[in-house]
Structure formats: structure tokens, C-alpha cells
Amino acid sequence: MLMAISAAAQTNTSTTQSGLTYSKKTFYLDGKAISKNQLMNVLGDDLFKKYKKAKGLKTAGIVCTAAGGALLAGGLVGIITAESSDSFSDIFAGGIIGVPCAMIGAAVTIPGIIMWCSGNKKIKKIPIAYNSKNHPTAYLTPASSGMGVALNF
Numbered sequence: 001m002l003m004a005i006s007a008a009a010q011t012n013t014s015t016t017q018s019g020l021t022y023s024k025k026t027f028y029l030d031g032k033a034i035s036k037n038q039l040m041n042v043l044g045d046d047l048f049k050k051y052k053k054a055k056g057l058k059t060a061g062i063v064c065t066a067a068g069g070a071l072l073a074g075g076l077v078g079i080i081t082a083e084s085s086d087s088f089s090d091i092f093a094g095g096i097i098g099v100p101c102a103m104i105g106a107a108v109t110i111p112g113i114i115m116w117c118s119g120n121k122k123i124k125k126i127p128i129a130y131n132s133k134n135h136p137t138a139y140l141t142p143a144s145s146g147m148g149v150a151l152n153f
Helices: 036-083 088-134
Strands: 020-023 026-029 137-143 146-152
Touching (some): 020 088, 026 036
Antiparallel strands (some): 020 026
């Protein structure tokens, strides 16, 4: 005879989270939004440097994505205009200007997206690093004699 046991955890959404969290471009400490100056004081030098580096990577990614997208779109417009024209000068200009612009645009857009996502991912790891240093956590872990409880301070 097989029996299945299931347990469901209930969460209360009205309670505030303790520690540092990041949501919608804002950091929260114990459920309250904090400013960039407060963030610098909360994180300390090491984590704040990591935050600034990640924020710079994200910003550079946004700029590269926007610039590359504009070049790509402009290049494609030039190519399409050249193909629909009967004038030799339009065809020549579209091929000479449109193709390189589209290629450069694609070459800048792809790394821009990668930098943007990478920077955003690193920013989201800042609260995890802060909380692991400043808030103890407990979890179950395998042990040689069965299961054990581990506390991280």
C-alpha cells in the first residue's frame, strides 16, 4: 500500500521581509526603501564597490543596446531604400552606408544586451551577499548519520 504525504506552506504576504531586498530598481532594508546614500552606508565599501561596478555594467549595456539598435535600424532602412530605388546613387549609398551600419549595429547590440543582463544579475546578487554576511540562516543538510541543521552566521 502506497501513501503519499504532502505539506503545504502558507505565507503571509502582509509581513515585511527582513534584511536587504531589491525590487523594481529600488533597494529595501527591512521592507523600507532606502536612498543611494543610505545604501552606501548599509553595504559598506566592499559591497558598494561591487554595486557601482554592476550598475556601470548595466548602464553601459543599455547605452550599447540603444546605440546599436539605432545603427541597425538605420542601416536596414538604408538597405531597404536602396533595394527599392532605381537610382544608381541611392543603390550605391544604401550599400556603402546601410550594410556597414547594420553590421556595426548588430555587433554593438548583442554585447550590449549581454552587459545589460549581466549587470542586472549582479545587482540582484548584492542583497544576497549582504544578507549572508549580516543575517544568520539555518537550513537542513545531509550528515553522515542522516540529516543535520546548519547555521550560517
